[in-house]
Amino acid sequence: MAPRSILITGCSSGIGLDAARTLKARGWRVFAACRSEVDRAARRAEGMEAPRIDHHDPASIDAAVAEVLEATGGTLDALFNNGAHACPGAVEDLPRGALEDIFSANLFGPHQLTRAVLPAMRAQGHGRIVNCSSVLGIVARKWRGAYVSTKFAMEGLTDVLRMEMAGTGIHVALIEPGSITTRIRANSIPHFERWVDWRASARREEYETLLHRLYEEGGPDRFELPPSAVTEKLIHAIESPRPRPRYAVTIPAHGAGVLKRALSTRLLDRILGAS
Template structure:
């Protein structure tokens, strides 16, 4: 039975991926940041334990548990858990950036580095990173998240080149709007770090706060998390996985416009549709 370690499985993309891969016969190790979510998943028949990207010890312990259960092998890794700190770049304190990079990039890198020697020893493996359309183009009010995803894209591109010929394939999945709790989960981080009432952009924050707190329905072109799982399946099962998988119409459009438009024109398009 092929095995896959998936992070961020409490809901959304991670949970759908865990369910989808299990249905395809994979042995799924579904990790979560909170032990309560792991308990729930264990009740649903998953092998689940805590892995918090901000906690280096939990990364080490979780991977050790996986390897103990498989006898030292792992066929695939799907890095997925991440969060956002909505706000203008000028209002982002240093601590906000430090914390989000620990979770959205440094923790992913730490886990990936620990997995690579396992895959090298067995002669094969798949590493799949859940990036974002915001790893292709930036967008106002999303600077912290954009920075982590741009960093992830660059690090992953280099890793893919360096692992060529090892039997380890590396892929990026780049979703646009997906129906998850992502926006809801960003609220505590916004409230912790952004002093919007003291900001020079205070008037602009009214629109951001309305969008953040008052979700009125699906975003344009929004897809279900299963759209990401579909790409994950190809990335880990295909004999020739792609380097990048676009998910949703906005990602396809952003990728095209990034290639053909000058920066000033791309800025205008994003500003009008952000």
């Protein structure tokens, strides 16, 4: 019997890499997608197949899915849409291009990839689609408007897809991590430098604090967990006979939904806007 297969995006480091390694050890056939050839070579050296997927390059998505389906004989058991990036900055300082860029990476690319694998899952009568959202897909935080907007959008798109896939054998789930030990902060710096002209901002003095947090290596956040905490939820989402619609990871992620339901918008703004 052929091993179960999964396509994972964003496998250069962090959540995607941990998921790829762990699932390979569990006997899954892992297609660990990365953008750079260096990272792809590293994944191949670990015994994984590593198609190139760049969410900004639609042709790479179609080519990767074709490559995966050719390798498996036309089947795919699971897709984990993990790849994403952030672009910190005040909403008033984010040009249109910044939002177009981050939506391309965090929503449009994953959506195209999902649509590309669904025909094979429909044909085989089963499949798992797992989208990596965030606690910032539940509640908003200052300075994170670009990222928050993509994750709010992913939450809605995933909810609708889950309802539409009911009865097809294809299960759709969201993972909502809080702070996880990854390179997302360091990886956001080039996007910040490309799009945000903070020196010309009306909030220039406030940016001093943001720059300190962005550029200086600090210790882990209070409730930060390793990527393996996300992988644990992913395993349940793709292996359980009855996967949950949502999987919160970290204490703040569990609490965010409760606070959003229990508190007024004004009070929630005051609490979350204080930091």
